[in-house]
Amino acid sequence: MLTRRIQGQKGVQGIIIVNSEGIPVKTTLDNSSTVQYAGLIHQLVMKARSTVRDIDPQNDLTFLRVRSKKNEIMIAPDKDYFLIVIQNPSD
Amino acid sequence: MAQVEETLKRIEASKGVIGTILVNAEGIPIRTTLDNSTTVQYAELLCQLSMLARTTVRDIDPQNDLTFLRIRSKKHEIMVALENNYLLIVIQNPCE
Numbered sequence: 001m002l003t004r005r006i007q008g009q010k011g012v013q014g015i016i017i018v019n020s021e022g023i024p025v026k027t028t029l030d031n032s033s034t035v036q037y038a039g040l041i042h043q044l045v046m047k048a049r050s051t052v053r054d055i056d057p058q059n060d061l062t063f064l065r066v067r068s069k070k071n072e073i074m075i076a077p078d079k080d081y082f083l084i085v086i087q088n089p090s091d
Numbered sequence: 092m093a094q095v096e097e098t099l100k101r102i103e104a105s106k107g108v109i110g111t112i113l114v115n116a117e118g119i120p121i122r123t124t125l126d127n128s129t130t131v132q133y134a135e136l137l138c139q140l141s142m143l144a145r146t147t148v149r150d151i152d153p154q155n156d157l158t159f160l161r162i163r164s165k166k167h168e169i170m171v172a173l174e175n176n177y178l179l180i181v182i183q184n185p186c187e
Contacts, residue, residue, distance in 0.1 A: 040147045047143050051136045052164045059166045067159035068148045 003028070006085055013071065016084040018042060025081070037073075041084055045077055102181055109167060109182040114138060116176035125182075133169075137180055141171055 003015050007028055016034055017026040022042035027034040049061040064075040067089075076083040103111050103124055112130055113122040118138045123130040145157040160171040163185075172179040 036151060040150055044143055044147050047140055048162055051140045052162065054136055055132065056166065059164045061162065061164055063161075063163035065159075065161040065163075066144050066148065066157065067161075068155045068157050070152065070155045 009087070011087045011089060012085060013088055014084075014086040016041075016086075018082050018084065020080050029086075037084060037086070041073065041075060041082075045075055045082060049077070105183070107183045107185060109184055111182075112178075112180040114178040114180065133180060133182070134178075137169065137171055137178065141173060141178060145173070 003017070003026065006012055006015055014029040014033070014037075015027070016024050016029065016037055018038045018041070019025050022038060024034045024038040029037070044066070045061070045064060048064050052059050052061045061077055064077070066073040066075075071086055071088050074085045074087065076085075099111060099113070099122065102108060110125040110129070110133075111123070112120050112125065112133055114134045114137075115121050118134065120130045120134045125133070140162070141157070141160060144160050148155050148157045157173055159173065162169040162171075167182055167184045170181045170183070172181075
């Protein structure tokens with residue numbers, strides 16, 4: 001399965017799949033982390049998507065990478081879901 | 092300042108770079124290669140998005156902080172580097 005292949009990558013700390021309502025449907029993290037990530041990232045993705053569309057209504061968000069001091073969060077949005085992968089790029 | 096100029100020129104000369112905007116801590120664009128209205132629009136929208144991304148990172152871990160943001164869309168990619176409350180925005184066409 002896709003998540004197993006990603007999970008097997010070096011440095012991957014967690015994978016969460018969130019549906020269009022922002023509800024996590026699959027996760028490799030504990031419950032409270034999952035809920036926190038899902039909620040916060042759902043908001044961020046919605047804002048990123050509207051930013052792209054405000055600049056050009058014909059354009060659309062395809063990927064988002066949030067790099068911080070400690071790790072990197074990658075988000076691949078799809079029509080009905082989005083895939084969140086948290087990785088430590090230093091590993 | 093000369094070093095900043097050089098770095099910006101190097102980025103601007105890179106293949107596929109459509110534009111660069113440097114925004115100061117007050118959210119005011121201080122340097123740009125794009126026209127005025129586009130610059131103002133990008134600066135405003137990306138400041139807002141960067142602030143939300145930063146809040147997201149800090150809510151998850153208060154000791155952590157946002158360093159970089161990459162927004163990939165169908166038509167191009169916007170990269171935002173954050174340092175000392177300044178934003179460096181680079182818009183590139185990754186296909187070129």
